[in-house]
Amino acid sequence: MRFYAVVIVAFLTSLTGCAHWPSAEHRNVTLDGVEVLLEQYCQPAQSSDSDFDDMQQSLKEQQQRLETLTHSIDRLAQRPVSQVPRPAPAPQCQPALMKATTDADNKVVVGATEWVFLSPPGRYLSARVDTGAETSSISARNIVRFERDGKRWVSFDLDTGNADNDIHLEVPLERNVLIRQASFDDVDRRPVVVFDVKLGDNLHQPTEFTLADRSRMSYPVLLGRSFLKDVAVVDVGQEFIHPRSKKR
Structure with missing residues (x-):
């Protein structure tokens, strides 16, 4: 130097x-x-001993963290993967089994045949839905008109489809109607009575029925246009769209 x-x-x-x-x-x-x-x-730059010690300590801590992380990754890699069961697919309704119960005008859709709950007598009967008939009709035998307390009544045996299970009823007589048979020239005078009718969960109304012997028919009850007017439409391709309701 x-x-x-x-x-x-x-x-x-x-x-x-x-x-x-x-x-x-x-x-x-x-x-x-x-x-x-x-x-x-x-003269070369001198670092203090404290700075050097801090640096070594920091490196040591980083090394420990790295070793801990590596050990954790190894343990996760060795752990068996649990199989999480896939959720069961939601049941899908078959289109062929789906039945529309209302149409675009919010009218109830009924099939060509349905179960109806009549009161009286308070039971279900199978009914044929016929838009060609103006009034509804129910099968009855042993029809007898009489008076009670000055009012007109009628008694009859309600045909349930099984002669052994016919139900005897006595109800007020609303009026009489004349029915001309299509294949005969004679005129039939039939009594008209009122039953409370429930079809499905949405149709429930008092309905007039003519009493006639329908034992030759397949169904003891016929529902005409007077019951369906403004509230229901008929899908003749379906039957029993509405099951027997639990609510009565």
Whole structure:
């Protein structure tokens, strides 16, 4: 290092030519200053022991975290994967089994045959739905008109489809109607009575029925247009759209 200082002093001396500066005293001062400067610039930067210790501690903590994470990943990789059962698919209704119960006009759709609940007598009977008939009709035998307390009544045996299970009823007589048979010239005078009729969950109304012997027919009850008017439409391609209701 002293060699470099001598070179620098010689270089400065050559720049001054023949001048008498620096003197011997000045040269000593200058040489000492240069040596100090060289020592300052040539000395490597020193890091404090505390900074180095902090760095080592940080590296050690990072290494520990990495080892912990690696160990956790290895354990997860070795763990058997549990099979989560797939949810059962939602049941789908078969289109062929679906029956519309209302149409675009919010009218109840009924089939060509339906179960109806009559009161009286308070039981279900199978009914044929016929839009060609104006009034409804019910099968009855042993029809007898009579008076009770000055009012007209009628008694009859309600045909349920089984002669052993016919139901005897006595109800007020609303009126009599004349029915001309299509295949005969004679006119039949039939009594008209009122039954409370329930079909499905949406149709429930009092309905007039003519009493006639329908034992030759397949169904003891016939529902005509008077029951269906403004509230129902008939789909002749279906039967028993409305099951027997639990609500009565």
